[in-house]
Amino acid sequence: MCFYMFFFLFFFSMMNFILMIYFIMNNLIIFFEWEMISLNSMSMVMSILLDWMSLLFMMFVLMISSVVIYYSKSYMSSELNLFRFIILVLLFVISMLLLIISPNIISILLGWDGLGLVSYCLVIYYQNIKSYNAGMLTALSNRIGDVLILMVISWMMNYGSWNYIFYLEFMKNDLIMSFISIMIIMAAMTKSAQIPFSSWLPAAMAAPTPVSALVHSSTLVTAGVYLLIRFNLLILNTFFIKILLLLGMLTMFMAGISANYEFDLKKIIALSTLSQLGLMMSILSMGFSDLAFFHLLTHAMFKALLFMCAGVIIHMMNNIQDIRFMGGISLYLPLTCLCLNISNMALCGIPFLAGFYSKDLILEMVSYSNLNLFVFFFYYVSTGLTMYYTIRLLMYLMINDFNLLSIYNLYDEDYIMLNSMFMLLFMSLISGSFLSWMIFYYPYMIYLPLNLKMMVIYVSLLGGMIGFLISNMNIYGMNKFMMTYKLSNFLCLMWFMPSLSTYGISYYFLNFGQNLMKNIDLGWSEMYSGQGIIIIMKKYSMFYNIFQMNNLKIYLFSFVIWMMIIIYLLFLNI
Template sequence: MKNMNNFICSISFFFLFFFSLINFIFMMYFIMNDKVLFLEWEIITFNSCMIVMSILLDWMSLLFMMFVSMISSVVIYYSKSYMSSELNLSRFIILVLLFVLSMILLIISPNIISIFLGWDGLGLVSYCLVIYYQNIKSYNSGMLTALTNRIGDVLILMVISWMLNYGGWNYIFYLEIMKNDFSMMLIGIMIIMAAMTKSAQIPFSAWLPAAMAAPTPVSALVHSSTLVTAGVYLLIRFNLLLVDMFFMKILLLLSGLTMFMAGISANYEFDLKKIIALSTLSQLGLMMSILSMGFPDLAFFHLLTHAMFKALLFMCAGVIIHMMNDMQDIRYMGGISVFIPMTSLCLNISNLALCGIPFLAGFYSKDMILEMVSMSNLNLLIFFLYYVSTGLTMFYTIRLLMYLMINDYNLMCIYNLYDEDYKMLKSMMILMLMKVISGSFLKWMIFNYPYMIYLPFNLKMMVIYVSLLGFIMGYMVSNMNVYSMNKFLMTYSLSNFLCMMWFLPSLSTYSMNYLFLNFGQNLLKIIDMGWNEYYSGQGMYNILKKYSIFYYFFQMNNYKIYLFSFVFWILLMMFMLLI
């Protein structure tokens, strides 16, 4: 069994890594020659009815596929060691491969129906992966994840039905026509809302930290390049339709608030995986907001650079959780840089890339995004949300590093921490190399024109100022004791509000229960099992039953009454005829 598991792991790793290299070669060819390949594969024809699978291959889909397959290959190799105690490791690997397949189907589809297959596949497989450990917390988290994603699925289904007005589902051909057709703006609104559910923007944010119940390799895959980025990728593809919509201004506000809320909540969180999950939520808010301002290329650039360091962050977190006897509370950790130096190195570089420290992957995209925001004609609120959220990123990153690296180890007296799991280390080293070089490499490749950003000196340096302020605040708060920290953070009720993600998890569960589930239950009882049943199925059954009993009564039991009634009717008819 163990040999079989190892064989499946190795085959999956080599296949996906080889696939990513092929995608890289094709992507370079396509981007240099400015090529787009549109394939139509006729699956079946029956009586002039054709079922056709459309595939769109351009530099964007090939580049994204390369990143997805490379990260998933590394994650599978990492799982070989991380999930080594799992008896059904092959089942886990097959689920991960299904997940990657769904994402690839979504990436290469110019057709809204095949996009829906990939979209729904992501939701379904993510549910199976979130409930993988099979406990109450996992089941609750899985249900919240599945039901929130289901809203997006329903909206995509409505887009499919609405696109029948054009006589085809290849949306890529109809974007210009839709843009000029006011009634078809409905498609744009539904696409935006579907993307908001998948990319966990307010008010659908609660499922993303809850999905941390999944195994850590799954979290690394989900939060870097698959599930949460599907919404952003869909909006990038539909950007031509959405660029002048009023709804994009609402999306800008909501994504800015998501960024701000996630940054604050991460500073109150003590669960290692949830801090990284809230960091993903903050970066998704950044991608969605810059996308809603009309810069899809910048959003795509940040999506790719973010994928690298976020996958590595989760993998480092997985190693640390293993070392700490499956403990995820950062208050028990400390001084890990002494015991596991290689993992600490990867973690530190990932965190610095997340903060946007110059010349790492995150710097190129974040710096360009913030400078474009400074150039744009925005109001003070959005400007404030962008820069404060950037400062908060530095704030929670320094807090995390203080807890993990500098504070004392607090878990147990006797411990044996080691950094010799070479499978995990090799997979992390691949991503660390990519993380260091991918920022500049992608910038030179994606932007074949230079962005000329001319700003005053202080506005140009605003990113540095905000980062330094976040660094100092993070250091100060990490060194405070509990009492002075409570004074600094004011009241308990405010801390509770900020810690609970502005009560979004409660709103997503209890309010939905009272509003929709109870309403649905009453509807079922009164209509389906009440009036509908009484006048249709059960009603017909009762009427037929009464008639059959009546006939049976005459036929079997009372011959005299039956005979008497028969004679009576004959006499009555003769009397009527004689008259």
């Protein structure tokens, strides 16, 4: 079944690619609309928007999901309910496709909510306490975004239609409607895990690795960025856009630092995703939506490949994810290490790989733009941190000694996983260059002084050197000589955001909700509404039921009473 699904999705991906080329060549946009309900001046319609952007993104989503399903055939081979897993992944992909092609805020909500619900089902797929806690954190964080989208739907009733794509020009000049842009930005921040909603993204690593590859590359976390790209005209005129720039940069910086303290292989890659999402959000808030979209697509390829490589390594290590137990695996898993190295180098922005074309262009546009030194500092330090944790990861995985067991069985002959990884390896090599030719109508030629032009390389080399040195130092020695234990704990635990989200906010809100339900929903409200009416009706029906039982004693009793009343009335008249 996995092979058929792979073939089906890959075929549709290629069809989307051909259509996208045709749409770009002819500058086409197709808009379908189906009216379902019409009530007075309001009409509920199902709309589909097909342009080069939606077709290109759908092509990437379908390609990655086809490869992930093929990879799952081997990775999840011991799973008894493989069919259920594949159905959940397909539901996830369908929700994302619905969100991509929707110019209508109601159909966007369907895809948006579908992503949140199915992601909860996938995060708790391995049924244990840790997975359940991670799933609840993911669902509750995304639920904030769902509520904000619902508020946007109610607010847009002022326009008489929910096809936001036609109202962007008008809404950006309407001061009251700037509330819509603030709610859209906050909804996108929850889905793309920006500060202060970042804690759910590393927690979602409780899901199976194929799901992580799909979630962190092209579906769940990119939904917020894609929504802001579509609402780009509206959000640029709001005061909140500067706050989004600041929060995006802080997310990028925080994730880069936390990844250098992490020892869980999947969480390191998850934090690198968080860092890249911060990069996309911040460059989007500067007005370069095409660059954000370009980086979103290139990042999808090498990040899915990175997670697949991590899945193979975890499989071979008896499901251990701690990188301190790994080492020297390049001798035993050469093809997996080849894919891992190339995807890591693409992440760092090594020249002529996929990540270079988008990342280098973004950093040069930052150097070229009229922003302050604070923004410049955060962008380049975060780039150095990316190189820092990548080199540290490679040192732990490939160069350091193997620390797991004296008897082990490492082999690189799972050809289903390798074939799926090689497809993404090919795309990680070429996608940057061919996307840069297709997306931009004219080539970006940025003229900068030599020092600024070479700044990306300087920062990357410096970050790589620091990563190499730190990975050879003892972590306790590093804490002792470089910083205090409390500060390193603060940096390691994502600035205490998981604690604030779970124990601080979620715990009190859930308790408050439980008290409300107990005292109002199941208390006063229940007795004076639904349940109260049922109890009263029940008592009356029991009373009337006595008279309907055809009981002779009751009839005699009632007859005697009536006779007594009549006699009393007669005597009263006399």
